[in-house]
Amino acid sequence: MTMLEAFVKERNEALFSLDRKKIEAYMIKYGETEIAQTPDVVFWASVYKAICSIKDAPEAISKAKAWLHEHGMSLIWRDRFCPLICLKNIEASSYNN
Numbered sequence: 001m002t003m004l005e006a007f008v009k010e011r012n013e014a015l016f017s018l019d020r021k022k023i024e025a026y027m028i029k030y031g032e033t034e035i036a037q038t039p040d041v042v043f044w045a046s047v048y049k050a051i052c053s054i055k056d057a058p059e060a061i062s063k064a065k066a067w068l069h070e071h072g073m074s075l076i077w078r079d080r081f082c083p084l085i086c087l088k089n090i091e092a093s094s095y096n097n
Contacts (some may be wrong), residue, residue: 015051018059045073
């Protein structure tokens with residue numbers, strides 16, 4: 001397994017678990033140190049948008065789309081590329097349609 005494959009596997013395991021503590025641990029491992037202060041809606045919007053951007057995502061993608069729709073959020077990122085799940089400088093308002 002290449003380093004990239006291992007990274008993707010680890011990322012997917014964290015995201016698809018939908019376990020905030022596991023996702024936070026993964027993010028902290030990759031340098032996100034202010035995750036604890038992230039409001040729930042911003043955290044989950046980021047997680048679900050990240051899931052929606054993963055090709056061949058498991059059934060988690062339907063839950064992600066439903067959550068985003070229920071919260072009035074789009075399925076896509078405003079920027080061209082989806083960040084890993086970097087929440088440090090993101091405000092909740094940036095997730096609205």
